[in-house]
Amino acid sequence: MSEPVNLNRFRKAKAKSAAKTQASENRVKFGLTKAQKKLEAALRDKAASNLDSAKRDPD
Structure with a gap:
């Protein structure tokens, strides 16, 4: 008889x-x-800096 096998x-x-x-x-x-x-990463940073530079300062 063969050995039992663990199916798990x-x-x-x-x-x-x-x-x-x-x-x-x-x-x-x-x-x-x-x-x-x-x-x-460089493109993402450039896009973020372009967005920040286009913002207007609140008076």
């Missing part, structure tokens, strides 16, 4: 491997390079 262990291992593959797909799909992040 196999179920959890399968879910963990599926989560790892999903995570790697998301890293490729949504990941940005460092240069892209710096560019976006």
